[in-house]
Amino acid sequence: MNTTLAFVSTLAATAIVANAGEITGKVTLKGTPPPAQAIAAVKADANCGKFHATDVMSRTFVVGADSGLANVVVYIKGGLEGKAFPAPVEKALIDQKGCMYEPYVSAVMAGQTFQLQNSDPVMHNIMATPKLNKGFNFAQATQGQINDKVFDKPELGVKLACSVHPWMVAYLSVLENPFFAVSDKDGNFVIKGELPDGKYTLEAFHQKLGPAGAVSQEIEVKGGKATAAFTLELK
Amino acid sequence: MNLPTQPQSGRWLFRYAVLTALCTLALVCLGGLVTSKGVGMAVPDWPTSYGYNMFALPITTWFTDGIFHEHTHRLVATWVGILVVALTRWLGGREACRPLLIIGLAELVAGFLLLRVGPDWKGAGYFLSGIGGVVLLAGMVWIRNAPLARPLPTLGWLAFAAVQVQGLLGGLRVVLDRQIVADTTLGTVFGLVHACLGQGFFVLLCAIALLLSPQWPRLGKGMNGIRTNALNWLLPATTGVIFLQLVLGALMRHQHAGLAIRDFPLAYGSLWPATDPESLLRYNHQRTDETSVTAFQIFLQMFHRIGAVTIVILVVSSFVSVRKNAVGTPLTWGGNLWLGLIIAQFFLGAATIWTDKAADIATAHVAIGALSLATGALLTLAARRIALPVRQGQVGGSEPAAMFARPFVR
Numbered sequence: 001m002n003t004t005l006a007f008v009s010t011l012a013a014t015a016i017v018a019n020a021g022e023i024t025g026k027v028t029l030k031g032t033p034p035p036a037q038a039i040a041a042v043k044a045d046a047n048c049g050k051f052h053a054t055d056v057m058s059r060t061f062v063v064g065a066d067s068g069l070a071n072v073v074v075y076i077k078g079g080l081e082g083k084a085f086p087a088p089v090e091k092a093l094i095d096q097k098g099c100m101y102e103p104y105v106s107a108v109m110a111g112q113t114f115q116l117q118n119s120d121p122v123m124h125n126i127m128a129t130p131k132l133n134k135g136f137n138f139a140q141a142t143q144g145q146i147n148d149k150v151f152d153k154p155e156l157g158v159k160l161a162c163s164v165h166p167w168m169v170a171y172l173s174v175l176e177n178p179f180f181a182v183s184d185k186d187g188n189f190v191i192k193g194e195l196p197d198g199k200y201t202l203e204a205f206h207q208k209l210g211p212a213g214a215v216s217q218e219i220e221v222k223g224g225k226a227t228a229a230f231t232l233e234l235k
Numbered sequence: 236m237n238l239p240t241q242p243q244s245g246r247w248l249f250r251y252a253v254l255t256a257l258c259t260l261a262l263v264c265l266g267g268l269v270t271s272k273g274v275g276m277a278v279p280d281w282p283t284s285y286g287y288n289m290f291a292l293p294i295t296t297w298f299t300d301g302i303f304h305e306h307t308h309r310l311v312a313t314w315v316g317i318l319v320v321a322l323t324r325w326l327g328g329r330e331a332c333r334p335l336l337i338i339g340l341a342e343l344v345a346g347f348l349l350l351r352v353g354p355d356w357k358g359a360g361y362f363l364s365g366i367g368g369v370v371l372l373a374g375m376v377w378i379r380n381a382p383l384a385r386p387l388p389t390l391g392w393l394a395f396a397a398v399q400v401q402g403l404l405g406g407l408r409v410v411l412d413r414q415i416v417a418d419t420t421l422g423t424v425f426g427l428v429h430a431c432l433g434q435g436f437f438v439l440l441c442a443i444a445l446l447l448s449p450q451w452p453r454l455g456k457g458m459n460g461i462r463t464n465a466l467n468w469l470l471p472a473t474t475g476v477i478f479l480q481l482v483l484g485a486l487m488r489h490q491h492a493g494l495a496i497r498d499f500p501l502a503y504g505s506l507w508p509a510t511d512p513e514s515l516l517r518y519n520h521q522r523t524d525e526t527s528v529t530a531f532q533i534f535l536q537m538f539h540r541i542g543a544v545t546i547v548i549l550v551v552s553s554f555v556s557v558r559k560n561a562v563g564t565p566l567t568w569g570g571n572l573w574l575g576l577i578i579a580q581f582f583l584g585a586a587t588i589w590t591d592k593a594a595d596i597a598t599a600h601v602a603i604g605a606l607s608l609a610t611g612a613l614l615t616l617a618a619r620r621i622a623l624p625v626r627q628g629q630v631g632g633s634e635p636a637a638m639f640a641r642p643f644v645r
Binding site: 031033034035036037045046047048058060122123125127129135137138139141159163164165166169208209210212213234235 | 272273274275276277279285296299300301302412413513516517519520521522523524525527
């Protein structure tokens, strides 16, 4: 009897995993972005310059294969009203390595802890300048230092910067639900999670194009699956 | 044999005033460098530095990239503060002792009281009591020197007040960096006022040095027939426009609008750039830096450009007027210097754009701006002194009755 129950439970769990949502798609850029430029200050810096054998390039627009645009936050903007989701337990990580932030663009859910790590043998300070959340500015003097932080309110494109090394900038989007992703170097994204079937509004946000340049589209999730394609336009 | 025009102590006071003005210029340059490099918040606390007493910051931390500029700015500012307190005492003579003692004691007590308020106020407490200690010491200096003739003691007290307010503004710029009131970041506002007061403070110290200089009593003597009436309005008006230009420049720097337009002499390819939303989007999408510009920032830079052209015209007019009306006076070489500075300043402004706001170029632009303002102010003072006899219908320049006529150093 117990064996049968365990078998049924396993089957049920497998079914839930199989129904776990997956929204896939690609973000492309229409228009010609300004070419990436070498950040001269990195190489000129006595401490940070030695971490890089080649030029460090600006990452404002990273465009890959077939005009795929990287670093775009794609998230469910509408269709989940009235539903509450617990913040993911796993912590997001923003590292400072070679006097650059990695990743350049990331996203967390409101209430989700994110870690700020200094992998450099150089002091950094991290200044967050959100408009809706509470900002901070503190130093990480020792290599390997990690500090946990949480933003409570949804807010797109919170800027993180190092005042000691002014070229160091990263953007963190804080979202209302756990259904989001950041596009990869070729513009591809995968949003994973147990999203019930239904209609949703999906939005693609790029920090340089701002809210005015964000693009929304309606999608329908069937059997936990949906696809979407976005084209962000450069004026 | 040339007889000295001043007593020995007067010459040393003049040299000391020049030293104070030069240190202040260095401080203005360092402040400019901090803003140019964008490292104003590299030391996120004040008056402590990373929790340390400012003078006890570990040297390895001090010599870390942007921290070096910001922390050195703070240390030099402290040094200038000490110099100014001593200058106030020297200019005010023994009569300055009592007010210095009272102020010093009040600051010392206030500092110790802050220490008792709580751990958050500890740094401020030490800082204030430190300032109080320096002021108190200046008040305890036993030398019973006579005060200088007016208005020098008053100018000394003005500098004394300005340096303390300036220090406080610099600190508030850091402490209130993220405080937003009416959509305005307080840190930016305090940074702007700090930058403008810094320029005014430098001019004040230059004026004190001029009034103490051996040349000052001789100005006007034997300069019969000099027609400085035109200069009496042209020089202060031009100096005023330069100050407004410096305020605009500070506003641009603290708004991070120095590169709101990235081409020169044209602006986004035209004489006057479009600022409609569509054009702004286009400009911003084509920027590879992390900033976005607004119409306000573009207007700021355009007004700064118009200001630059206006100043060049005004300084050239002043130069011509000086050559015409004040031949044989120190105004002529002062006019030459002013013209040279303004031409250099114009090209440094252009170079700031052409070099993508290279920190050294932008800082040189701030430094030459300060020197241009000071030169204008000193020329205005000198012209006024020379002009007094003419304005009063006197032929000679030796006995004008106004306050500027007497040598200041007793």
